Amino acid sequence: xxxxxxxxxxxxxxxxxxxxxxxxxxxxxxxxxxxxxxxxxxxxxxxxxxxxxxxxxxxxxxxxxxxxxxxxxxxxxxxxxxxxxxxxxxxxxxxxxxxxxxxxxxxxxxxxxxxxxxxxxxxxxxxxxxxxxxxxxxxxxxxxxxxxxxxxxxxxxxxxxxxxxxxxxxxxxxxxxxxxxxxxxxxxxxxxxxxxxxxxxxxxxxxxxxxxxxxxxxxxxxxxxxxxxxxxxxxxxxxxxxxxxxxxxxxxxxxxxxxxxxxxxxxxxxxxxxxxxxxxxxxxxxxxxxxxxxxxxxxxxxxxxxxxxxxxxxxxxxxxxxxxxxxxxxxxxxxxxxxxxxxxxxxxxxxxxxxxxxxxxxxxxxxxxxxxxxxxxxxxxxxxxxxxxxxxxxxxxxxxxxxxxxxxxxxxxxxxxxxxxxxxxxxxxxxxxxxxxxxxxxxxxxxxxxxxxxxxxxxxxxxxxxxxxxxxxxxxxxxxxxxxxxxxxxxxxxxxxxxxxxxxxxxxxxxxxxxxxxxxxxxxxxxxxxxxxxxxxxxxxxxxxxxxxxxxxxxxxxxxxxxxxxxxxxxxxxxxxxxxxxxxxxxxxxxxxxxxxxxxxxxxxxxxxxxxxxxxxxxxxxxxxxxxxxxxxxxxxxxxxxxxxxxxxxxxxxxxxxxxxxxxxxxxxxxxxxxxxxxxxxxxxxxxxxxxxxxxxxxxxxxxxxxxxxxxxxxxxxxxxxxxxxxxxxxxxxxxxxxxxxxxxxxxxxxxxxxxxxxxxxxxxxxxxxxxxxxxxxxxxxxxxxxxxxxxxxxxxxxxxxxxxxxxxxxxxxxxxxxxxxxxxxxxxxxxxxxxxxxxxxxxxxxxxxxxxxxxxxxxxx
Amino acid sequence: xxxxxxxxxxxxxxxxxxxxxxxxxxxxxxxxxxxxxxxxxxxxxxxxxxxxxxxxxxxxxxxxxxxxxxxxxxxxxxxxxxxxxxxxxxxxxxxxxxxxxxxxxxxxxxxxxxx
Ligand code: SRM
Ligand SMILES: Cc1cc2nc3c(=O)[nH]c(=O)nc-3n(C[C@H](O)[C@H](O)[C@H](O)COP(=O)(O)OP(=O)(O)OC[C@H]3O[C@@H](n4cnc5c(N)ncnc54)[C@H](O)[C@@H]3O)c2cc1C
Ligand code: SF4
Ligand code: FES
Numbered sequence: 001x002x003x004x005x006x007x008x009x010x011x012x013x014x015x016x017x018x019x020x021x022x023x024x025x026x027x028x029x030x031x032x033x034x035x036x037x038x039x040x041x042x043x044x045x046x047x048x049x050x051x052x053x054x055x056x057x058x059x060x061x062x063x064x065x066x067x068x069x070x071x072x073x074x075x076x077x078x079x080x081x082x083x084x085x086x087x088x089x090x091x092x093x094x095x096x097x098x099x100x101x102x103x104x105x106x107x108x109x110x111x112x113x114x115x116x117x118x119x120x121x122x123x124x125x126x127x128x129x130x131x132x133x134x135x136x137x138x139x140x141x142x143x144x145x146x147x148x149x150x151x152x153x154x155x156x157x158x159x160x161x162x163x164x165x166x167x168x169x170x171x172x173x174x175x176x177x178x179x180x181x182x183x184x185x186x187x188x189x190x191x192x193x194x195x196x197x198x199x200x201x202x203x204x205x206x207x208x209x210x211x212x213x214x215x216x217x218x219x220x221x222x223x224x225x226x227x228x229x230x231x232x233x234x235x236x237x238x239x240x241x242x243x244x245x246x247x248x249x250x251x252x253x254x255x256x257x258x259x260x261x262x263x264x265x266x267x268x269x270x271x272x273x274x275x276x277x278x279x280x281x282x283x284x285x286x287x288x289x290x291x292x293x294x295x296x297x298x299x300x301x302x303x304x305x306x307x308x309x310x311x312x313x314x315x316x317x318x319x320x321x322x323x324x325x326x327x328x329x330x331x332x333x334x335x336x337x338x339x340x341x342x343x344x345x346x347x348x349x350x351x352x353x354x355x356x357x358x359x360x361x362x363x364x365x366x367x368x369x370x371x372x373x374x375x376x377x378x379x380x381x382x383x384x385x386x387x388x389x390x391x392x393x394x395x396x397x398x399x400x401x402x403x404x405x406x407x408x409x410x411x412x413x414x415x416x417x418x419x420x421x422x423x424x425x426x427x428x429x430x431x432x433x434x435x436x437x438x439x440x441x442x443x444x445x446x447x448x449x450x451x452x453x454x455x456x457x458x459x460x461x462x463x464x465x466x467x468x469x470x471x472x473x474x475x476x477x478x479x480x481x482x483x484x485x486x487x488x489x490x491x492x493x494x495x496x497x498x499x500x501x502x503x504x505x506x507x508x509x510x511x512x513x514x515x516x517x518x519x520x521x522x523x524x525x526x527x528x529x530x531x532x533x534x535x536x537x538x539x540x541x542x543x544x545x546x547x548x549x550x551x552x553x554x555x556x557x558x559x560x561x562x563x564x565x566x567x568x569x570x571x572x573x574x575x576x577x578x579x580x581x582x583x584x585x586x587x588x589x590x591x592x593x594x595x596x597x598x599x600x601x602x603x604x605x606x607x608x609x610x611x612x613x614x615x616x617x618x619x620x621x622x623x624x625x626x627x628x629x630x631x632x633x634x635x636x637x638x639x640x641x642x643x644x645x646x647x648x649x650x651x652x653x654x655x656x657x658x659x660x661x662x663x664x665x666x667x668x669x670x671x672x673x674x675x676x677x678x679x680x681x682x683x684x685x686x687x688x689x690x691x692x693x694x695x696x697x698x699x700x701x702x703x704x705x706x707x708x709x710x711x712x713x714x715x716x717x718x719x720x721x722x723x724x725x726x727x728x729x730x731x732x733x734x735x736x737x738x739x740x741x742x743x744x745x746x747x748x749x750x751x752x753x754x755x756x757x758x759x760x761x762x763x764x765x766x767x768x769x770x771x772x773x774x775x776x777x778x779x780x781x782x783x784x785x786x787x788x789x790x791x792x793x794x795x796x797x798x799x800x801x802x803x804x805x806x807x808x809x810x811x812x813x814x815x816x817x818x819x820x821x822x823x824x825x826x827x828x829x830x831x832x833x834x835x836x837x838x839x840x841x842x843x844x845x846x847x848x849x850x851x852x853x854x855x856x857x858x859x860x861x862x
Numbered sequence: 863x864x865x866x867x868x869x870x871x872x873x874x875x876x877x878x879x880x881x882x883x884x885x886x887x888x889x890x891x892x893x894x895x896x897x898x899x900x901x902x903x904x905x906x907x908x909x910x911x912x913x914x915x916x917x918x919x920x921x922x923x924x925x926x927x928x929x930x931x932x933x934x935x936x937x938x939x940x941x942x943x944x945x946x947x948x949x950x951x952x953x954x955x956x957x958x959x960x961x962x963x964x965x966x967x968x969x970x971x972x973x974x975x976x977x
Pocket of ligand 1: 568569576578606607608609610611612613614640646647683685700701718719720721722723759
């Protein structure tokens with residue numbers, strides 16, 4: 001087999017993406033050596049500032065666990081390449097070692113430009129590019145009070161945010177007359193400045209720094225004094241230079257490869273340098289005289305280079321056609337919480353272009369459109385303060401879409417709050433780029449649908465669209481759906497590969513066939529062993545129909561971890577415990593009992609958004625002990641773990657409140673106790689308010705009840721959450737008994753007919769005939785189902801038992817609540833730190849620090 | 863080097879202690895091993911994989927749901943739901959990630975893992 005050795009210089013964002021793309025091609029006989037000068041493997045430089053907002057270096061990593069450990073790849077960190085010998089095809093390292101290559105890839109990025117001001121090397125002066133830079137800044141920042149950022153561009157403002165996050169009094173000094181001179185125009189710059197000053201950052205524009213000298217002192221007036229050309233001066237304890245970047249092209253210079261006028265390694269549209277065995281990608285490359293300081297064009301270069309290597313080095317069929325064709329540098333950012341976007345020809349540099357702008361200095365919003373001379377095409381745009389039109393405007397520029405009659409409405413606020421004319425997926429040409437992070441066009445998404453992708457997950461997998469920042473997912477979904485309906489495809493509602501049925505159909509099969517186990521159901525109506533999608537769905541159906549104990553031996557293996565352990569799993573593998581506090585009403589003794597349990601087991605305690613108390617941080621083996629104490633104190637499971645009834649919130653109602661019409665607390669208690677434990681396609685929430693002031697927020701619930709002068713009003717199919725929906729009035733002026741009857745019917749009908757994980761609002765939207773149909777079924781009983789639905793509900797209600805109690809009373813079930821089957825004790829990977837007087841899970845960095853401390857302590861002891 | 867050392871069969875628990883189609887976590891030395899029992903009776907099979915979930919960083923895989931995706935037998939992580947091949951440890955969603963696996967057997971009604 002032919003061997004090929006590829007050496008990649010630089011393990012930054014683009015160099016790493018290159019290796020990922022290369023590995024994905026599975027080329028035979030490939031050996032990859034990656035040289036990285038930094039001490040860490042590739043990390044997300046774009047989100048570097050998250051480090052100051054509380055993130056850790058670990059969270060920024062771009063490297064999937066085990067990636068560089070695989071066969072055929074070697075990653076060398078702290079390894080700087082210093083020379084390339086093109087004749088012998090060897091790279092020399094700073095250590096003196098040489099490494100041979102067949103193909104060499106330069107992905108060396110940029111270095112921050114520091115203006116040649118005397119004093120710039122003083123201690124306490126920094127640049128902002130690597131995690132090491134940030135760590136040095138953080139250490140120095142801890143003893144500083146004031147900080148200055150030199151440079152008011154995009155990165156400068158990010159650095160300013162970092163100084164703010166460290167609690168410093170922050171200044172930005174900019175040479176140009178406005179902030180973000182490259183991206184925005186004067187008007188936009190003014191709004192941006194006002195917004196940033198409002199956040200407490202002092203902005204100094206039009207300032208030329210000539211010298212940095214000693215100030216009054218660290219933490220006093222300032223360690224440094226910056227002298228400006230206009231005679232002014234500014235004192236600060238630390239200075240961060242962010243005055244632009246320069247490509248790192250030293251290796252190319254030594255190897256006599258052509259470089260661009262403003263630096264950078266010259267590449268052709270296959271990303272090859274003048275030496276065709278050497279590629280350059282990312283910020284160090286210059287293409288047609290252009291340097292790109294953004295990551296997306298770098299990713300595109302990585303893809304093109306890999307494609308070329310696969311074609312020329314491996315004769316891989318279907319490769320070799322990719323060309324780098326430049327990249328759009330439109331950007332949308334949130335800088336210090338301020339939305340800023342610039343698209344295309346933002347400055348109106350095109351001859352005869354026309355400007356249409358809207359600015360509101362009171363609301364601090366600035367928007368500008370750059371139109372073609374004929375007024376029919378959008379050439380560019382600037383948005384400051386608000387940027388939700390970014391997606392639409394960008395598509396219009398990129399795809400040269402004809403503008404509507406009055407383009408100003410694209411940016412004017414609409415008087416009636418109605419949505420602006422958006423851009424339907426239909427209007428886009430096939431070439432339109434839908435995902436800019438991964439350069440995926442509308443045509444590629446449509447092709448993926450034709451090849452069988454029928455969910456957004458499948459689209460992500462085969463095209464990569466939507467898999468980075470996620471911003472394009474709504475548009476990608478629209479494109480997918482439009483193509484599916486064009487092809488006459490219906491969205492497949494099969495539960496999963498194991499059952500060719502919808503949840504509703506499975507429910508009927510279970511009921512009609514009196515099926516009581518998963519094995520029987522899959523044996524008769526499905527295939528295979530099942531999976532994590534159908535197993536919990538069937539478990540829920542079996543529970544809704546027969547109310548069998550969810551932990552019976554034949555059902556245990558069907559339950560999601562939450563249902564299996566009757567508690568909610570958290571990110572560190574511990575669980576939270578939520579006892580039922582019906583209606584939010586709790587007697588002082590019981591409140592104390594919860595507090596005592598929490599104190600005894602050291603649990604984090606929080607009042608939930610659902611009027612009850614959550615206890616976090618329990619390990620599996622502790623759960624039965626905790627429940628035992630809670631059950632002894634008179635509590636039951638709150639079913640926070642199940643797709644089941646959660647809480648019925650209540651307001652205090654007529655008992656105490658001067659406006660209350662009826663006793664909302666008693667009704668909430670009655671409802672919660674009636675339906676507790678009821679398993680459903682998704683969770684169910686409810687609330688009861690004592691009058692129309694609606695303090696219990698019943699109209700945001702799956703079913704909500706509001707008292708009136710004449711009885712109860714029943715609202716259905718609302719929710720909060722991801723897509724809030726107001727509930728709608730199903731029936732009014734009901735007495736207690738009728739209210740419960742209607743709720744019985746409503747819930748059972750939902751349980752019978754909804755899809756897996758479909759909340760009532762979505763179910764209602766998909767119900768043909770909508771609310772009127774629902775009224776027909778529940779109130780007018782047009783289907784004649786009423787009695788049947790009520791009977792099914794009473795069967796479930798009658799067989800309720802507290803799951804916690806059953807678990808602790810059953811020795812066989814209890815045995816399962818062990819962290820280790822062959823040892824006592826808990827998981828040592830679970831570690832907490834104290835914050836505000838309680839525990840919280842330790843972050844990865846904190847755990848590592850602890851492990852080191854333990855080793856050191858161990859060494860000290862020996 | 864201990865390269866010459868023979869793996870040793872560690873006794874874990876009685877087979878009955880692992881309910882069909884569920885997993886348990888065993889501690890072998892300093893390592894946490896997730897042991898799964900797929901199916902029941904004669905057709906039943908055992909698998910042993912690392913308990914550490916590389917995506918969440920938590921030790922939880924023994925608590926995942928078992929099943930199949932196409933031809934592959936898999937366990938789903940209870941935290942972010944990635945699937946891992948029970949036989950090879952490979953992650954279905956991300957072929958670059960693989961879990962450690964160990965030989966496991968039932969002998970005389972006991973479950974044993976070679977490590
Ligand atoms: C604990 C709590 C937050 C808090 O500290 O207050 C919480 C925590 C969780 N919520 Fe929530 N939600 C909590 C109140 C809410 C509320 C407010 C309310 O109920 O009044 C809402 C909006 C109202 C609604 O649901 O309509 C809410 C909307 C969601 C959603 C979005 C649902 C939707 O249809 O859009 C999810 C995701 C889901 O269920 O798929 C969710 C999911 C979750 C999960 C289960 C996510 C998970 O799988 O880890 C969280 C774990 C719960 C736990 O105990 O560990 N949580 N969640 C609240 C528990 C209330 C309780 O006592 O049971
Ligand atoms: C704070 C900040 C915010 C940013 N925000 C955005 C944003 O919002 N959107 C956006 O698109 N872009 C943003 N960028 C730019 C983005 O990070 C870069 O475009 C991207 O990192 C370029 O990737 P690269 O691989 O070319 O260079 P880099 O990621 O810089 O990687 C180059 C690597 O090569 C190493 N190296 C250099 N020379 C050698 C050598 N001789 N031997 C060995 N190793 C060497 C370097 O140490 C470095 O690790 C931001 C950058 C910063 C600093
Ligand atoms: S909803 Fe009505 S009864 Fe209930 S607390 Fe508010 S005002 Fe009082
Ligand atoms: S645009 Fe970022 S993932 Fe598609």
